[in-house]
Amino acid sequence: MSRELRRFYRSLAEDTDPGGLVSPALVRRHADRRARRRAAGVLAVAALVSATAVGTRFVLTAGPATPGGPPASPPATTAPARSASSVSSAPAPSALTGSRVGSPSGPVSSAVTASSGRPPTSIPDAAFFTLAVANETGLHTTFGSGPTVPQLCGAHPGDSGVVQRKGRALAFRYADTPKGYVPDGSYRHTITIYRAGRADDALRELREAVRSCPVQESPDTPGVTSRQRLLGGAGYGDESVLFELRRADPPGQGDAAGGGEVRLVRAIRLGDVVTVLWEQGWEGTSSDRPQLDADSRRAVDALREWLR
Known part of the structure; x- marks a missing residue:
């Protein structure tokens, strides 16, 4: 602090209650503390802004690239739907013989002479x-x-x-x-x-x-x-x-x-x-x-x- 400032502060202290003013050293200490807090706050904000910028850059860099339009594909050939009649006309095995009722060459049938559905094999x-x-x-x-x-x-x-x-x-x-x-x-x-x-x-x-x-x-x-x-x-x-x-x-x-x-x-x-x-x-x-x-x-x- 300069001499003129000290002199001015001393005369001011003499005109007022000595207990109402703090000492110049204490004023400087408080001023220095406020300055340090202000500087710390500025640094914290700067660090936060810097971290946000870095994180955004990381996300943009690591994220998937925006997909382009779907690749061109050849026109699909649609298979004809099977009608109910074509499904039901398929030959089914039979309950009675365990064999098939029909064949590509024509119907196949066997004579059934017993109630069990099979021809008898013995004569009582x-x-x-x-x-x-x-x-x-x-x-x-x-x-x-x-x-x-x-x-x-x-x-x-x-x-x-x-x-x-x-x-x-x-x-x-x-x-x-x-x-x-x-x-x-x-x-x-x-x-x-x-x-x-x-x-x-x-x-x-x-x-x-x-x-x-x-x-x-x-x-x-x-x-x-x-x-x-x-x-x-x-x-x-x-x-x-x-x-x-x-x-x-x-x-x-x-x-x-x-x-x-x-x-x-x-x-x-x-x-x-x-x-x-x-x-x-x-x-x-x-x-x-x-x-x-x-x-x-x-x-x-x-x-x-x-x-x-």
Whole structure:
């Protein structure tokens, strides 16, 4: 502080209350403190401004660049929408066979003959019909192997595509024959399970075999011929074949009319199953058509009951 200022301050202090003025040193100390506070405040503001500027520059530098417009892309080809009809028309597996219902080459189907949806693979005794009470003889039915149809010039119709076959011999009597008399006839009765679609082939082969063998020499009686022909009489099962074998009596046997013996054979198809009733007579008797028709109906009923 200059001399003039000290002198002026001393004279001022003398004119006033000495306790009302602070000393010059204290005034300088307060002034220096205020100056330092002001300088610190200025420095703090400057530092804050500097930090803000640096941070803004950092954010602008590190941030992602503003994306440009989307790159040009070739025009997209829109696939045609699948209609509901095209989806629903796709082939589905089947519940019943585990296989497909259709194929590119055409529909595929298999005959179903059992309630489970699969063709049967075994034949129980219950699949064979029982005689009417009036036709029972009291003789036991015997099951065993044997031919299905008579010989037809060496043909073997229905022998291919077989899954299982079972046969029996069954004697019967007419309703007006008293009990205790000898039987009036007998059947060679067989049931055959075929692979799917082969049962109808078996009946077709049987028709062709009968047509191709109108006359043949009797296999069990040399010198005697038999004649074969198809007969009408459909309406059994899904389809059926009926034919007869007529054999002349050997010389010196039979009646004067020479009617000979007549044997009737009927094959009936039901799905993939074929049953054959071959009436073989009893001690030279001939077949009776009404009896065969009645037993054919019973045979079909038994098959339906088994396959239900």
